[in-house]
Amino acid sequence: MKLHDARTATSLGRWLGLAIAVCFVTGVTSHYLQHPPDWLAGSLPSRPAWGYRLTQGLHVASGIAAIPLLLAKLWAVYPRLFVWPPVRSAVHALERLSIAVLVAAAVFQLFTGLLNIVQWYPWPFSFVPVHYAVAWVLIGALLLHLAVKAPDIAAHWRARSPGTLALPAEDAADRRSLLLGVGAAVAAVTLTTVGQSFTPLKRLDLLAPRHPDYGPQGLPVNRTAAAARVTRVDVRSWRLTVAGPRPYELTLDELRALPQHEVTLPIACVEGWSKSAHWTGVRVKDLLDLADAAPGAGVRVVSLERRGAYRVMDMGRGYAHDPLTLLALRLNGEVLSPDHGFPARIIAPNRPGVLQTKWVSRLEVS
Known part of the structure; x- marks a missing residue:
C-alpha cells in the first residue's frame, strides 16, 4: 500500500x-x-x-x-x-x-x-x-x-x-x-x-474513569474525607470564622439561620468529569457584607484539611461577590455528606472543582 x-x-x-x-x-x-x-x-x-x-x-x-x-x-x-x-x-x-x-x-x-x-x-x-x-x-x-x-x-x-x-x-x-x-x-x-x-x-460512558451519577448523594467525589484526613466534625465545637474589618464567628445553627439561597451549578473537575447539582447555603457576598468588607474585596478560604495543595484557596472579587457563589450547607436537598465537605463548602460558578473548597472553617477578607 x-x-x-x-x-x-x-x-x-x-x-x-x-x-x-x-x-x-x-x-x-x-x-x-x-x-x-x-x-x-x-x-x-x-x-x-x-x-x-x-x-x-x-x-x-x-x-x-x-x-x-x-x-x-x-x-x-x-x-x-x-x-x-x-x-x-x-x-x-x-x-x-x-x-x-x-x-x-x-x-x-x-x-x-x-x-x-x-x-x-x-x-x-x-x-x-x-x-x-x-x-x-x-x-x-x-x-x-x-x-x-x-x-x-x-x-x-x-x-x-x-x-x-x-x-x-x-x-x-x-x-x-x-x-x-x-x-x-x-x-x-x-x-x-x-x-x-x-x-x-x-x-x-464505558471507558471513562468516572460516571456522573456514581458517588455519595448522586455526585462523584475525587478526594474523600478519609483521604483528606478530616475526621468526624464535632458540630458543637465547629465555628465558621470570618476575618475582616468586623470579624465574627458563627455556629452551624447560626449559619443555617441566615437567609438561605438555592442555586444549580456544576462541579467540573480537572480530570474531565462534571455534573450539575442543586446547592443550598449562604451567599459568600452576604458573609462578607456582615464583616464590612469593601465592595471590591476578595476572600481567602481555609479548609479543615491539614494538608493538600488546595487547603487554602484565594477567590477574586468576581467570584466572591457573584450571587451564585455560596457557602453551601446542603446538596440535592440533603445535608452535605462528609465526602462532599460537611459542615460547609464553597460552590461557585465557572470554577475548577479543586477550588470548590470543602470542609470550610475560615473566610479571610482580602
Missing part, C-alpha cells in the same frame, strides 16, 4: 492539528483559572456559570481523541523517520531535531494527561506545572513544523492537487478505508468517554 505518503500524512495531520489546538487553548484556560497570576486573579470572570465545565470537558475529550490520531499519523510517516543518511545538512538536522521534539512532547502530553484523568501519577514531578510547560514546547514545535512543511502541506491539502499524480484506484480505496477506520476509532473513544462531562451521553 502506498499510504506512507505526504497526502495521507496531511489528511491525518489536519485532524490531529485541530485536536491539539483545541486541547492547548482549553488547557491554558484551565491553568489560568486554577493558578491565575496576581494581575489576573481579581478579574477572572464568574460567568458563564458552565464555562469551566465546557472548556475542561473539551480539553479532556480532544486529548483522548488525539491519541488514535497521533498513532495513525506516526504510522503514516514512520518510514521517513528512519531514512539514511539520517542527516544530510545543517538545515536537515534542525528539521529532524524539531520533529523529535514535536513527537516527544506530543507523546508525553497525551500519556501523562491520560494517566492524570485516572489520578495515577507514577512519576516524581508535579503534574500541573510540568504538563503546562511542555504544552508550550509542544505548540512551539508544532508551529515550527508547520512552517517548515508549509509547501508540502499546501501541495497535498486538497484531495486532488494540481501537478500531482492520482493514486491507483486500489490505493485510493485503501486510503479511504484507513481514514474511515481512524475516524471510527476517534468516534469510539469519544463516545465512550465524553459522557462523564456531557451527561446526555452518560449511558455510553
Whole structure:
C-alpha cells in the first residue's frame, strides 16, 4: 500500500492539528483559572456559570481523541523517520531535531494527561506545572513544523492537487478505508468517554474513569474525607470564622439561620468529569457584607484539611461577590455528606472543582 505518503500524512495531520489546538487553548484556560497570576486573579470572570465545565470537558475529550490520531499519523510517516543518511545538512538536522521534539512532547502530553484523568501519577514531578510547560514546547514545535512543511502541506491539502499524480484506484480505496477506520476509532473513544462531562451521553460512558451519577448523594467525589484526613466534625465545637474589618464567628445553627439561597451549578473537575447539582447555603457576598468588607474585596478560604495543595484557596472579587457563589450547607436537598465537605463548602460558578473548597472553617477578607 502506498499510504506512507505526504497526502495521507496531511489528511491525518489536519485532524490531529485541530485536536491539539483545541486541547492547548482549553488547557491554558484551565491553568489560568486554577493558578491565575496576581494581575489576573481579581478579574477572572464568574460567568458563564458552565464555562469551566465546557472548556475542561473539551480539553479532556480532544486529548483522548488525539491519541488514535497521533498513532495513525506516526504510522503514516514512520518510514521517513528512519531514512539514511539520517542527516544530510545543517538545515536537515534542525528539521529532524524539531520533529523529535514535536513527537516527544506530543507523546508525553497525551500519556501523562491520560494517566492524570485516572489520578495515577507514577512519576516524581508535579503534574500541573510540568504538563503546562511542555504544552508550550509542544505548540512551539508544532508551529515550527508547520512552517517548515508549509509547501508540502499546501501541495497535498486538497484531495486532488494540481501537478500531482492520482493514486491507483486500489490505493485510493485503501486510503479511504484507513481514514474511515481512524475516524471510527476517534468516534469510539469519544463516545465512550465524553459522557462523564456531557451527561446526555452518560449511558455510553464505558471507558471513562468516572460516571456522573456514581458517588455519595448522586455526585462523584475525587478526594474523600478519609483521604483528606478530616475526621468526624464535632458540630458543637465547629465555628465558621470570618476575618475582616468586623470579624465574627458563627455556629452551624447560626449559619443555617441566615437567609438561605438555592442555586444549580456544576462541579467540573480537572480530570474531565462534571455534573450539575442543586446547592443550598449562604451567599459568600452576604458573609462578607456582615464583616464590612469593601465592595471590591476578595476572600481567602481555609479548609479543615491539614494538608493538600488546595487547603487554602484565594477567590477574586468576581467570584466572591457573584450571587451564585455560596457557602453551601446542603446538596440535592440533603445535608452535605462528609465526602462532599460537611459542615460547609464553597460552590461557585465557572470554577475548577479543586477550588470548590470543602470542609470550610475560615473566610479571610482580602
